[in-house]
Amino acid sequence: MLAGQSKKPKLEVLNATKVYNTRSGDLLAIDRCSLEIMEGEIVSIVGPSGCGKTTLLWSMSGLHGLSAGEVLLDGAPVSGPNADISMVFQDANLLPWRNLAANINFPFEIKGVKPDWIWIDELLNRVGLEGFGGRFPGELSGGMQQRAALVRALSFKPSVLLMDEPFGALDSFTREEMNRLVEEIWLDTKTTIVLITHSIEEAIFLSDRVVVMSPRPGRVASIHPVPFARPRSMEIMATKEVFDLTNAIKQEIVGTQVSRYPNPATSEDQPTQVTG
Amino acid sequence: MSKSDAIPQFKGKSDSPGDVGITNMSALTSGPGIKSAREVLAIVLVAVIVVGGMELLLDFFEVPQYVLPKPSEIVVALVSDFPLIAPHLGHTLVELFGGFAIGATVGLILAAVITQFPFAEKIVTPYILLLVTTPMLALVPLLILRFGFGYEPRIIAVALASGPMVMINAATGFRRVDQGKIALARSYGASTLQIFWKIRAPMALPMIFVGLMVGSIFGLLTAVGAEMVGGGFGLGNRLTSYSSMILMPQFFAVVMILSMLGILIYVFFFLLGKKYASWEA
Ligand SMILES: Nc1ncnc2c1ncn2[C@@H]1O[C@H](COP(=O)(O)OP(=O)(O)OP(=O)(O)O)[C@@H](O)[C@H]1O
Ligand SMILES: [Mg+2]
Numbered sequence: 001m002l003a004g005q006s007k008k009p010k011l012e013v014l015n016a017t018k019v020y021n022t023r024s025g026d027l028l029a030i031d032r033c034s035l036e037i038m039e040g041e042i043v044s045i046v047g048p049s050g051c052g053k054t055t056l057l058w059s060m061s062g063l064h065g066l067s068a069g070e071v072l073l074d075g076a077p078v079s080g081p082n083a084d085i086s087m088v089f090q091d092a093n094l095l096p097w098r099n100l101a102a103n104i105n106f107p108f109e110i111k112g113v114k115p116d117w118i119w120i121d122e123l124l125n126r127v128g129l130e131g132f133g134g135r136f137p138g139e140l141s142g143g144m145q146q147r148a149a150l151v152r153a154l155s156f157k158p159s160v161l162l163m164d165e166p167f168g169a170l171d172s173f174t175r176e177e178m179n180r181l182v183e184e185i186w187l188d189t190k191t192t193i194v195l196i197t198h199s200i201e202e203a204i205f206l207s208d209r210v211v212v213m214s215p216r217p218g219r220v221a222s223i224h225p226v227p228f229a230r231p232r233s234m235e236i237m238a239t240k241e242v243f244d245l246t247n248a249i250k251q252e253i254v255g256t257q258v259s260r261y262p263n264p265a266t267s268e269d270q271p272t273q274v275t276g
Numbered sequence: 277m278s279k280s281d282a283i284p285q286f287k288g289k290s291d292s293p294g295d296v297g298i299t300n301m302s303a304l305t306s307g308p309g310i311k312s313a314r315e316v317l318a319i320v321l322v323a324v325i326v327v328g329g330m331e332l333l334l335d336f337f338e339v340p341q342y343v344l345p346k347p348s349e350i351v352v353a354l355v356s357d358f359p360l361i362a363p364h365l366g367h368t369l370v371e372l373f374g375g376f377a378i379g380a381t382v383g384l385i386l387a388a389v390i391t392q393f394p395f396a397e398k399i400v401t402p403y404i405l406l407l408v409t410t411p412m413l414a415l416v417p418l419l420i421l422r423f424g425f426g427y428e429p430r431i432i433a434v435a436l437a438s439g440p441m442v443m444i445n446a447a448t449g450f451r452r453v454d455q456g457k458i459a460l461a462r463s464y465g466a467s468t469l470q471i472f473w474k475i476r477a478p479m480a481l482p483m484i485f486v487g488l489m490v491g492s493i494f495g496l497l498t499a500v501g502a503e504m505v506g507g508g509f510g511l512g513n514r515l516t517s518y519s520s521m522i523l524m525p526q527f528f529a530v531v532m533i534l535s536m537l538g539i540l541i542y543v544f545f546f547l548l549g550k551k552y553a554s555w556e557a
Contacts, residue, residue: 063459080465087463093456096555097478109474110464136555 010160010192011037011060015069018055029055031217032069040190044203045211048253052218053196054090057162060194061087073160083111086158088166090196092145094137094152101133104152115155123151126181142169147178154185160192168198176234179205183231200249204242205232212252224249345525353525354532361514361526365533368511371427371499375434376492382435383443383491384484388472391450404447407440413501425507430499437498438491445490449483450476482553489545493538500534 013035020027030052037043045053058064060071062078062085071078073085086107094103104124108115124130127147137145146169153161167175179202186193197203203210204226214221224245228236236242327347333339334346341349390397412433419429453476461471503512511530518527 058459061463063463081463083465085463087460089456089460091456093460095457095460095475095478097481097553106461106474107464110461110466110470138555 007039007041009036009072010039010041010074011035011194012072012075013037013056013060013069014072016056016059016066016071017068018052018059018064019067028217030059031219033213033218033220034069035211035220037192037194038208039192041209042186042193042195042207043209043211044195044197044207045213046197046200046203046249046253047213047218047221048215049198051213051216053213054164056213056218057087057164057194057196061085061162063087084159086153086156086161088149088153088161088163090164090168092137092142092149092169094145094148096137099134099136100129100140100148103137103148104133104155107152107156111156113156116157119157120151120155123154123185126184127151127178143171143174146170150178154191157189158191160194163193163195165196165198167202175199175202182206187231200246201237203249204245205234205237210245210249212249222252342522342524345528349525350528350532353523354529357526357529361511361530361533364509364511364514367427367509368496368499368503368537371430371434371502371510372492372495374427375431375436375499376438376495378431379435379437379439379495380442380488380491383439383441383487384446387443387446387450387480387487388477391447397447404440404444407436408444412437412498413505416502416505419502420506430502430507430510433502434495434499438495441491441494442484442487445487446480446484449480449487452479452483454479482549485545485549485553489542489549492541492545496534496538496541 013033016033017031018029020029033052033056035043035056045056047053059066060078062071062080062082065079073082094100095106098106104120105115121130124132127150129144129147129151132140132144132148137148140148146166150163150166153163167178170178182193182195183206185191193206195203195206200210207226210224210226212221212224213219226245331347334344345353386400390400415436416429416433419432423429423432457475457479458471461475466474499510500512500515503510504516505512507513511534514530515527518524518530
């Protein structure tokens with residue numbers, strides 16, 4: 001059964017437009033993006049670097065406002081950070097002066113609620129970080145830091161999980177493992193997940209739908225449904241269906257980039273992050 | 277101190293030791309650690325050779341005591357005259373702690389507040405720089421005129437010397453805003469106050485320690501200097517009076533006490549930095 005069906009929309013992005021005022025003038029990052037994410041759905045966003053994926057995700061989280069358009073969560077406008085939404089940032093973003101346990105406790109400290117350590121220990125076990133609670137981020141590898149950030153994001157059982165390239169620093173084996181873990185957790189919790197990724201394979205393996213964004217200014221270029229039941233096995237990745245879908249998406253991203261090459265009018269196109 | 281004004285770019289974890297200097301926490305936390313008994317032996321041996329060698333050389337060349345007393349004479353003076361020196365040490369400590377407490381408190385609060393308002397910071401910074409660069413000792417004669425020969429002028433001078441030092445370093449720390457970390461806290465619904473105490477303050481802590489260390493050492497210098505300018509008590513006063521009486525062993529005994537005080541301050545902040553700010557090094 002597909003998760004996206006017969007459910008109500010959890011997040012609605014309506015004509016989202018974001019202009020950054022930079023020193024070198026205004027920069028249109030995303031332009032009239034519209035997207036509906038159903039409750040319990042997993043949606044991936046792919047697109048060329050700098051096309052505004054992070055910008056779109058931050059708008060969904062309420063971390064920054066929009067220049068035009070709006071985002072609705074359960075039908076109500078999002079005007080700031082929401083307790084139901086959890087973010088995994090593009091870098092692990094752990095606090096280096098706190099050990100892992102204290103980092104995971106951080107959201108609870110801010111919210112003033114007691115952490116569910118049984119759930120957290122289970123998460124730590126699943127990501128292979130059991131017994132690392134006393135370690136500081138500086139003592140962990142980049143991949144371990146990202147896994148810890150995932151645990152922190154899931155620790156308070158958010159109903160929406162927004163992830164910005166959460167597994168970018170992982171090797172492909174660990175990455176596959178993490179993908180299976182996300183699926184497992186989704187099967188348990190049915191959390192609505194929006195995932196930005198550069199890996200089309202990851203997007204297809206995890207998502208109900210893959211959203212392709214155009215180069216900046218980012219628009220929703222196309223949406224590809226991925227019609228496989230969960231739990232998915234890695235075998236599906238070898239089917240012709242997936243092969244064709246992967247190629248189609250790849251073509252679309254590369255194609256849109258190629259069509260831009262004759263127009264060198266975009267100089268500030270380095271993959272700058274919003275967090276920079 | 278011009279370097280403390282630069283805004284260091286903060287990275288999640290830095291694997292390079294960074295530039296060396298008192299404005300960098302790694303200078304505090306990456307001090308040489310003693311590893312083995314052999315190292316201890318070597319250190320002691322060198323100390324014995326240096327001190328013993330000095331003793332022998334001074335003896336051999338019959339250097340008069342008023343030029344440079346022998347280490348043994350200094351130690352004897354230190355032990356025998358300590359009861360006489362101790363009250364003066366007490367006075368100096370009162371001035372140092374009193375002035376430093378005032379200066380550091382004001383400096384820290386000012387740094388925390390002023391960095392929240394970039395425009396106000398632009399206006400205030402030149403004056404703070406002026407306070408940092410002007411030797412506060414220069415004001416002591418004036419302060420004595422106004423407040424007499426008691427504690428007051430000295431405590432004020434110490435506060436004026438240490439406060440700006442604490443402030444300028446702490447401000448550098450508070451200015452290190454990592455938007456990513458602040459966004460993280462905001463995503464959980466953190467208030468401005470929570471962001472200050474849980475993100476900005478810990479992030480500034482290494483620089484705050486640097487400021488406190490530099491500030492307290494500047495405070496010690498200023499306290500001793502102010503005591504030399506006027507007034508009948510304090511270690512600085514002992515220095516002037518012993519030298520005028522040509523009591524060189526006693527004079528150097530006071531110098532030794534001052535060095536030890538400085539080292540104690542350094543070690544104190546070194547350990548504090550190691551405990552609470554080692555994540556940065
Ligand atoms: N805070 C900001 N101020 C000004 N411009 C910004 C800011 N954040 C992002 N931009 C610009 O907006 C555009 C979109 O950036 P964004 O980070 O959303 O892209 P992205 O799709 O997430 O890229 P990547 O895949 O490399 O992470 C880029 O051109 C970037 O330079
Ligand atoms: Mg991004």
